[in-house]
Amino acid sequence: MAWFKREKKGIITSTEDKKEAPDGLWNKCPNCKKPLHYAEQVENKYVCHYCGYHLRIGSKEYFSILFDDNTFTELNANLKSGDPLDFEDTKKYTxxxxxxxxKTGLNDALRSAYGKLNGHDIVIACMDFSFIGGSMGSVVGEKIARAIDYSIKNKVPFLLISKSGGARMMEAAFSLMQMAKTSAKLALLSKAKxxxxxxxxxxxxxxxTASYAMLGDINISEPGALIGFAGPRVIKExxxxxxxxxxxxxxxxxEHGFLDFIVDRREMKNxxxxxxxxxDN
Structure with missing residues (x-):
């Protein structure tokens, strides 16, 4: 039908010839709703250049931002969770x-690695919210513990990036024990100065939040991050x-004394x- 055609040279003449943008090339800022091009996001450290909103990212992106030349050696990459409780709700935990x-290409909700940050040796452990809401299970606790052991053995500073909905309900007490386990390991790290x-x-x-996230020698956050124990609705009720x-x-x-600094992601590495x-001094 003629009114669905475009005859002008250089313009697509039929909707059948239209090409879609590749998935992931564009997305929308959750805060200001403006379109963001992927290349611009990478260049701006995944911060909206319109409103400064810090987009949610995972270990892959944080490692690329913080490690020099995105060069690092991953620790205990192959650890995976078991199912000691044979947990089943709407579906089995396995x-x-x-x-x-x-879906994620990850083995659990945390990755750890060592490398250099501006030439300074460092161990970084980073949580991934995309893996079951960044929930803390036995593998998360074990990988943090082993990363701390590596820091102590090699006398290397430790950075832990938290992004989590809390304990992993499918592991029940096994998950809750990671709070004590990681806190004890951090005490050893502190003892080693x-x-x-x-x-x-x-x-x-x-x-x-109730364990390792609040135990830093320095506790810092990105602007606007949600930080708490129970959710606002639960507290209000x-x-x-x-x-x-x-x-x-x-x-x-x-403002209430639980954080030392709030740092923009674009300035985080420095x-x-x-x-x-x-x-060090």
Missing amino acids: ERLEESYA IPYISLLTDPTTGGV TIKKDLPKGFQTAEFVQ KLFTFLKLM
């Missing part, structure tokens, strides 16, 4: 794990009062290097 392996920096990102909640404006944002948490030099 099925949920298999789906997560296939090796710096530990905790970076809290959006969101950091539940048992992760419990205390039967309206919550303050900005409740559980990084800015609110810092700020971390400054902290490491100060703690």
